[in-house]
Amino acid sequence: MTDTLKDPLTIADKAFMSRLLIGSAGYSNNQLMLDSISASGANIVTVAIRRISLEGGAETMIDLLAGDYHILPNTAGCFTARDAVLTAQLAREALETNWIKLEVIGDRETLYPDGEHLLQAAEEMVADGFIVMAYSTDDPILCRKLADLGCAAVMPLGSPIGSGMGVLNPYNIEIIRAQLDVPVIVDAGIGTASDAAFAMELGCDGVLLASAVAKARDPVGMAMAMRHGVEGGRLAHLSGRIPRKRHAEASSPERGVIGS
Amino acid sequence: MSATISVNGVEKTATATTIADLLRDENVDPAVRFLAVAINGAVVPRSKWDGAAIKSGDDIEIVSPAPGG
Numbered sequence: 003m004t005d006t007l008k009d010p011l012t013i014a015d016k017a018f019m020s021r022l023l024i025g026s027a028g029y030s031n032n033q034l035m036l037d038s039i040s041a042s043g044a045n046i047v048t049v050a051i052r053r054i055s056l057e058g059g060a061e062t063m064i065d066l067l068a069g070d071y072h073i074l075p076n077t078a079g080c081f082t083a084r085d086a087v088l089t090a091q092l093a094r095e096a097l098e099t100n101w102i103k104l105e106v107i108g109d110r111e112t113l114y115p116d117g118e119h120l121l122q123a124a125e126e127m128v129a130d131g132f133i134v135m136a137y138s139t140d141d142p143i144l145c146r147k148l149a150d151l152g153c154a155a156v157m158p159l160g161s162p163i164g165s166g167m168g169v170l171n172p173y174n175i176e177i178i179r180a181q182l183d184v185p186v187i188v189d190a191g192i193g194t195a196s197d198a199a200f201a202m203e204l205g206c207d208g209v210l211l212a213s214a215v216a217k218a219r220d221p222v223g224m225a226m227a228m229r230h231g232v233e234g235g236r237l238a239h240l241s242g243r244i245p246r247k248r249h250a251e252a253s254s255p256e257r258g259v260i261g262s
Numbered sequence: 263m264s265a266t267i268s269v270n271g272v273e274k275t276a277t278a279t280t281i282a283d284l285l286r287d288e289n290v291d292p293a294v295r296f297l298a299v300a301i302n303g304a305v306v307p308r309s310k311w312d313g314a315a316i317k318s319g320d321d322i323e324i325v326s327p328a329p330g331g
């Protein structure tokens with residue numbers, strides 16, 4: 003039997019026990035965020051980099067998370083490679099980490115990545131010594147280019163950010179997983195635990211989600227569900243599903259049925 | 263002597279001549295963890311905040327981690 007404790011997610015030579023990566027945004031209060039992240043079992047927690055409020059004090063949420071989790075800053079909200087690179091450099095200074103979740107958004111409505119700027123930013127960041135985990139569309143060519151540029155992980159969307167529509171193109175996700183040598187993490191679109199399990203059953207190395215937990219009626223409960231979904235999906239992938247058939251095949255033996 | 267600068271997108275007149283002084287003027291403790299500063303698109307390492315000069319027209323960003331996905 004596969005032991006999940008001996009099946010870590012390894013990114014850039016660093017091993018993580020959990021294959022679920024979770025965001026820190028969208029919670030109604032910090033305690034709910036902490037309880038939900040704890041319940042998820044995640045090791046990697048994403049944060050954004052934002053201008054501090056000059057009216058009030060600095061945000062304190064990071065003080066609550068740092069030390070207990072591997073903090074993964076993102077470049078969310080950036081529309082150009084230039085802004086993404088500067089945000090990554092600011093994140094490196096603020097958090098003393100060279101890990102970055104690279105996002106370059108092309109459109110406010112779909113929040114789809116801008117492939118041109120994404121590739122440019124990835125190239126600059128890798129050259130600047132960053133460990134880049136790139137949020138991408140589910141385009142196998144774009145994902146392969148990101149891996150070829152040296153990204154430590156490629157993170158195709160299941161469906162648009164926050165949409166909760168799950169994995170809309172499982173065929174592309176399977177192609178991406180098959181073509182790349184780096185971890186493939188489905189990032190965005192997960193709505194419920196079965197979506198996370200499905201992504202893992204497709205062979206993905208991990209799942210990154212935020213809204214599905216933070217905006218659930220019971221975030222802590224959904225965080226637990228996601229944890230089990232990811233673990234179940236991973237085990238199912240490793241254990242091998244039976245082939246699909248068009249007709250039934252009895253599981254109980256046919257010999258010895260009374261009246262035969 | 264004062265300089266017209268932009269701090270986090272807001273134009274203001276600053277009397278501070280260094281990043282460290284500017285942070286204090288903005289009621290931000292320069293010793294607090296998880297802060298980063300950029301001037302005109304270039305990150306200024308924390309170790310240089312005391313000496314990093316501010317001049318008129320500078321575009322200064324002061325950032326910190328925030329909830330994100």
